[in-house]
Amino acid sequence: MKQRINLLMKEQPAGQKVQVDGWVRTRRDTGSFSFLELNDGSCLGNLQLIADKELENYESEIKNLTTGCSISVEGELRESPAKGQKVELHCTKVQVVGWSEPETYPLQKKRHSFEFLRDMSHLRPRTNALGAVSRVRSRLSFGIHRFFNERGFHQVHTPIITTSDCEGAGEMFQVMTVEESAGNVKPEDAFFGKTAGLTVSGQLQAEVYALALGNVYTFGPTFRAENSHTSRHLAEFWMIEPEMAFCDLECNMQLAEDMLKFVLADILENCGEDMVLFDKFIEKGIIAKLKGVIEKDFAHITYTEAVENLLAAKQKFEFPVEWGIDLQSEHERYLSEELYKCPLIVTDYPASIKPFYMRVNEDGKTVAAMDILVPGIGEIVGGSQREERYDILKERMVAAGIEIDEYEWYLDLRKYGTVPHSGFGLGFERLVQFATGMANIREVIPFPRTPGSAPC
Known part of the structure; x- marks a missing residue:
C-alpha cells in the first residue's frame, strides 16, 4: 500500500x-x-x-x-x-x-521571492514556505469546523449569489448573463428577476437559520469589489460567520476568543514542523506570540477609551483621530502592538459608522459592536449583537436608505418570535496571516484575486 x-x-x-x-x-x-x-x-x-x-x-x-x-x-x-x-x-x-524539463523548470534549489512566486500560482505550492502555508491553512479550516461541531453548531451553506448587500457599502460584484450585460434584457426579465451580486457576507441568511436552529455558522467565499492594492485586501476571500440565538454581546465576544485560542493551539500541536519554518524564516518569535495569545485573556476596552488612548499617544498617525471616526489599521495596530501588547477587544462603536443591523445601545449613540484586534494584523474579527427590536431596526434601515420592500423577510424575523442574537465575522485569510506571520495576504490563499490580477 x-x-x-x-x-x-x-x-x-x-x-x-x-x-x-x-x-x-x-x-x-x-x-x-x-x-x-x-x-x-x-x-x-x-x-x-x-x-x-x-x-x-x-x-x-x-x-x-x-x-x-x-x-x-x-x-x-x-x-x-x-x-x-x-x-x-x-x-x-x-x-x-x-519528466521535468531542467532548462525551463523555474523552481531551482534556491530561495525565491514571494513576488516572483506570485506570478506562477500553478507551481508556488511546491516551495517550502507556500507548501507550509497550505498545510497550516488546511489544519485551521479543520479546526474551525471541529470547534463549532463540538459546541453543537450547525453549518449553513448560505448563497454565493444574493440580492442583499449586507454591508451596504456598494462593493458587490454584479452577476448577470451575457445578454443582460449587453443591455438587451429588461430589468424585470433578468435571470434572477432582479439585480443580483456575489455575496459580501452570509450573515443575514445565517440569522434566518440561527432563529430556527439556535446556533449556526457559515464558512464560505465572499467577494468585495473594493479597488484596493494593499497587502491586507483581496477581492475574493473566505469568511467564518457564526450566529447564535439567545446570545448577547458578552456571549459573542467569549465565543470569538475561545475559537481563536482553540484553532491556534491546534496548529501548534499538529503543524509543528511548519511552524518552526515560519518562526525561523518568516516571523521570528511567532510560536511564542501564538502561545501568548492562547494563554492570556484578551484585553477589553470601549471605542471611547480607544480614542482617548490614541489621542494621548506620543506617536503620530497618518490619519487623524477623533470620536466618530472609523479606526484605521495604524490605530488598531498601535493599540494591540504598542499599548496593550496582546489581542484587544474594542466595543461600543458609534452607530454612525456601523451597519444598520447592529443593536443600538441605551445611550442612542453607540451600538453593541465588537472588533478583535491582534498584533501584526489589526482587526481580525468584527461582530455585534443584532438589533432584535422591529421598530428600531426599521428606523435604522430607512435612515440608511435601504429599500424596505427588499428586506421584508429580514424584518419578519423581528415580528415572529424575535430573540436577542449575535454573531461575528472572521476573515479566514487574516487568521492564516496571523498564524503564519506572512506579511502579504496574497501569500495565504491558493489563488489570490486582486484588482488587475486573477491567475489560473
Whole structure:
C-alpha cells in the first residue's frame, strides 16, 4: 500500500516494505548509487532515497532525474545514519511517472521571492514556505469546523449569489448573463428577476437559520469589489460567520476568543514542523506570540477609551483621530502592538459608522459592536449583537436608505418570535496571516484575486 512521507517519518519502523510517490527535490550521485530527496507535499521534510546502480533503469533514467520529476518508488525503510532523519528508503524499484524539463523548470534549489512566486500560482505550492502555508491553512479550516461541531453548531451553506448587500457599502460584484450585460434584457426579465451580486457576507441568511436552529455558522467565499492594492485586501476571500440565538454581546465576544485560542493551539500541536519554518524564516518569535495569545485573556476596552488612548499617544498617525471616526489599521495596530501588547477587544462603536443591523445601545449613540484586534494584523474579527427590536431596526434601515420592500423577510424575523442574537465575522485569510506571520495576504490563499490580477 502506498504511504505518505509524513507518516513514514513518524510511525513506520525500519525494515518495513513501502511504496511512495512524489516529486524529486534533488539528486546527488556517488560511485555506486544516487541520493534522491523526495517530497510528496504531506510535510515539510523530504524522504531520502538510496538508488543503487544495480537497478535496471539506473543509467537510463535515475541518473537523469532532475528537480520537479515525479516518481513512484518501492523499497525498504532502514535507519538512517545521517543527522536530522530517522529513516531512509533503499529502493528496489524507481519508476519515472513524469519528466521535468531542467532548462525551463523555474523552481531551482534556491530561495525565491514571494513576488516572483506570485506570478506562477500553478507551481508556488511546491516551495517550502507556500507548501507550509497550505498545510497550516488546511489544519485551521479543520479546526474551525471541529470547534463549532463540538459546541453543537450547525453549518449553513448560505448563497454565493444574493440580492442583499449586507454591508451596504456598494462593493458587490454584479452577476448577470451575457445578454443582460449587453443591455438587451429588461430589468424585470433578468435571470434572477432582479439585480443580483456575489455575496459580501452570509450573515443575514445565517440569522434566518440561527432563529430556527439556535446556533449556526457559515464558512464560505465572499467577494468585495473594493479597488484596493494593499497587502491586507483581496477581492475574493473566505469568511467564518457564526450566529447564535439567545446570545448577547458578552456571549459573542467569549465565543470569538475561545475559537481563536482553540484553532491556534491546534496548529501548534499538529503543524509543528511548519511552524518552526515560519518562526525561523518568516516571523521570528511567532510560536511564542501564538502561545501568548492562547494563554492570556484578551484585553477589553470601549471605542471611547480607544480614542482617548490614541489621542494621548506620543506617536503620530497618518490619519487623524477623533470620536466618530472609523479606526484605521495604524490605530488598531498601535493599540494591540504598542499599548496593550496582546489581542484587544474594542466595543461600543458609534452607530454612525456601523451597519444598520447592529443593536443600538441605551445611550442612542453607540451600538453593541465588537472588533478583535491582534498584533501584526489589526482587526481580525468584527461582530455585534443584532438589533432584535422591529421598530428600531426599521428606523435604522430607512435612515440608511435601504429599500424596505427588499428586506421584508429580514424584518419578519423581528415580528415572529424575535430573540436577542449575535454573531461575528472572521476573515479566514487574516487568521492564516496571523498564524503564519506572512506579511502579504496574497501569500495565504491558493489563488489570490486582486484588482488587475486573477491567475489560473
